[in-house]
Amino acid sequence: MVLLTAGLLALAAVELLPLLIVQLSQLISTGPSLLTAAEQGINQAQAWATSYGLPTDFVGFSSDLATQVGWVATQLSQRLLGILGATVSIAIDMVIVLALAVFLLLGAEPITADLIR
Numbered sequence: 001m002v003l004l005t006a007g008l009l010a011l012a013a014v015e016l017l018p019l020l021i022v023q024l025s026q027l028i029s030t031g032p033s034l035l036t037a038a039e040q041g042i043n044q045a046q047a048w049a050t051s052y053g054l055p056t057d058f059v060g061f062s063s064d065l066a067t068q069v070g071w072v073a074t075q076l077s078q079r080l081l082g083i084l085g086a087t088v089s090i091a092i093d094m095v096i097v098l099a100l101a102v103f104l105l106l107g108a109e110p111i112t113a114d115l116i117r
Contacts, residue, residue: 006094009094010091010094010095020084028077034069035066035069039066
């Protein structure tokens with residue numbers, strides 16, 4: 001049962017890890033275009049506010065938006081890399097434990113005989 005579970009987890013990791021990496025790289029590559037689109041939206045809102053005679057001090061908001069998005073992206077990437085590192089570490093530990101368990105189950109008698117001597 002443990003071997004089946006470990007096998008399923010390994011299969012899921014092998015199948016899902018590349019998809020996760022592809023999606024993360026797509027998110028990182030579209031980040032600048034999202035920031036550009038947000039700045040264009042702010043500029044359009046500023047033009048609209050100007051046309052109606054409203055206050056148009058959006059410069060601070062635009063720079064704050066870029067700063068906050070950069071901070072969120074940094075935090076997200078750090079957390080994702082931490083999760084990825086922990087997942088790989090756990091997977092390696094599971095493989096080692098399973099290999100040692102199988103080794104001990106198959107060769108326990110000679111090992112115990114050597115330890116007794």
